[in-house]
Amino acid sequence: MAQRHVRSDEIALAARLLTRVLRGDNLEVVIHRHGGQAATPRITAWLYGSCRHFFSLSEQLTRLCHIPLAKLDYDVLAVLLLGAYQLIHSDAKRHAIVSESVAATTILRKSAAGLVNAVLRKIDTAYEPETTVGQLELPDWFIAEFRATYGESLLQQLAASMMTRAPLSLRVNQTKIDPMSFQGALWEQGIAFVELYRPSTIRLCKPRPIASIPGYAEGWFAVQDANAQLAVHALQVEPGMHVLDACAAPGNKTLQLLERAANLTALDADASRGAWLKTESQRLGMQISIETADATTRSWWDGEPFDRILIDAPCSATGTIARHPDVKMHRAQDQLPLLANLQERLLNNLWELLSENGLLVYCTCSLLRQENEYVISEFIAQHRDVQVEAISEGAPGNPLSQKMAHGVQLFPDPNWGDGFYVSKLRKLAA
Numbered sequence: 001m002a003q004r005h006v007r008s009d010e011i012a013l014a015a016r017l018l019t020r021v022l023r024g025d026n027l028e029v030v031i032h033r034h035g036g037q038a039a040t041p042r043i044t045a046w047l048y049g050s051c052r053h054f055f056s057l058s059e060q061l062t063r064l065c066h067i068p069l070a071k072l073d074y075d076v077l078a079v080l081l082l083g084a085y086q087l088i089h090s091d092a093k094r095h096a097i098v099s100e101s102v103a104a105t106t107i108l109r110k111s112a113a114g115l116v117n118a119v120l121r122k123i124d125t126a127y128e129p130e131t132t133v134g135q136l137e138l139p140d141w142f143i144a145e146f147r148a149t150y151g152e153s154l155l156q157q158l159a160a161s162m163m164t165r166a167p168l169s170l171r172v173n174q175t176k177i178d179p180m181s182f183q184g185a186l187w188e189q190g191i192a193f194v195e196l197y198r199p200s201t202i203r204l205c206k207p208r209p210i211a212s213i214p215g216y217a218e219g220w221f222a223v224q225d226a227n228a229q230l231a232v233h234a235l236q237v238e239p240g241m242h243v244l245d246a247c248a249a250p251g252n253k254t255l256q257l258l259e260r261a262a263n264l265t266a267l268d269a270d271a272s273r274g275a276w277l278k279t280e281s282q283r284l285g286m287q288i289s290i291e292t293a294d295a296t297t298r299s300w301w302d303g304e305p306f307d308r309i310l311i312d313a314p315c316s317a318t319g320t321i322a323r324h325p326d327v328k329m330h331r332a333q334d335q336l337p338l339l340a341n342l343q344e345r346l347l348n349n350l351w352e353l354l355s356e357n358g359l360l361v362y363c364t365c366s367l368l369r370q371e372n373e374y375v376i377s378e379f380i381a382q383h384r385d386v387q388v389e390a391i392s393e394g395a396p397g398n399p400l401s402q403k404m405a406h407g408v409q410l411f412p413d414p415n416w417g418d419g420f421y422v423s424k425l426r427k428l429a430a
């Protein structure tokens with residue numbers, strides 16, 4: 001991407017958006033809903049880059065800035081992070097980045113021109129981070145967790161994967177087209193792809209605008225991370241089954257389930273997350289809406305047991321850092337017990353709604369054992385009617401999957417997708 005002609009107004013807009021992320025807002029939401037002004041591809045790239053390299057940039061800025069970063073005004077910190085990111089990772093002219101960043105502070109009405117000028121002029125573009133946090137671009141508690149759970153070599157591999165852009169994967173919508181015909185349509189257009197999980201999970205070798213992929217308007221495919229598709233495969237849904245998608249929004253797995261299950265109930269506690277499914281289900285030629293309900297309760301249940309239950313649990317999302325680099329800035333270790341408690345309550349409540357011999361698949365996009373293996377082993381310890389089943393669907397084909405005591409852990413990888421944990425539980429006769 002041409003990075004010349006950096007402009008102060010662009011930097012100021014990027015800084016306003018980055019400030020919201022620094023305050024805790026979700027990066028993707030900030031980019032897509034920021035009050036009318038378009039975030040250009042360049043601003044989007046700066047924002048993703050600044051979040052991805054947040055820890056090494058912060059390390060160098062800490063050394064150069066006489067005020068602790070935590071005491072800086074957020075807008076000023078954002079200008080510094082963006083400036084340092086561009087100086088190190090773009091080919092724009094050094095003096096232009098510094099002077100336009102200084103001018104951006106005036107647009108932002110901050111009296112920090114001197115500080116921004118002094119710090120950015122001293123940025124060392126060949127700086128090698130000295131701390132492990134800066135080298136791996138991860139917070140120290142993640143590093144300690146990953147090291148303790150997976151060992152040093154996998155920690156290094158995970159850290160590298162998380163710095164690489166996540167791939168664009170598709171799921172062929174088999175209610176509209178068979179996978180071979182869809183693959184044929186890609187060949188005809190010269191779009192290179194790899195078949196990941198047979199036959200309907202495809203990774204494009206090069207990301208491209210979704211609407212330019214054949215069959216977009218016709219609903220031939222959905223965009224869905226390849227590893228995210230595993231949980232629904234593991235659920236082994238057959239026609240006629242009564243199925244519950246308990247944590248459904250925004251609805252990616254709901255749509256995947258609908259290819260097989262007509263008798264599907266989709267719930268989510270957050271009413272604001274259901275809008276996307278409306279338009280996406282229309283494109284795919286399906287009909288579904290998400291009911292707003294709390295799946296830790298039974299007030300919404302009509303008393304008919306489910307043959308299959310999917311719990312795609314709310315979690316730390318640590319498996320999606322390559323796609324959502326702000327996750328590593330926002331997660332704190334003390335959030336984990338709260339998440340684990342919610343995950344356990346969802347499992348305990350919904351297990352009672354599962355029919356005898358039925359299957360429940362629990363999954364998270366987390367790499368942390370506190371939300372995965374620990375939750376399942378606690379659950380098993382409290383229930384006599386649970387049998388853990390092996391997951392044969394898909395996962396063995398992925399070189400970055402690890403069999404755990406109660407499920408499968410998939411690791412993030414630029415060729416495969418996000419990190420996921422999947423556990424498949426059968427309900428035995430009481």
Ligand SMILES: C[S@@+](CC[C@H](N)C(=O)[O-])C[C@H]1O[C@@H](n2cnc3c(N)ncnc32)[C@H](O)[C@@H]1O
Binds near residue numbers: 250251312313
């Ligand atoms: C990982 S997301 C689900 C992603 C979704 N299954 C998909 O594939 O698009 C977890 C969801 O759980 C929902 N959630 C959190 N607590 C809940 C509860 N008590 N009952 C139902 N849904 C809940 C969140 O609102 C969030 O939408």
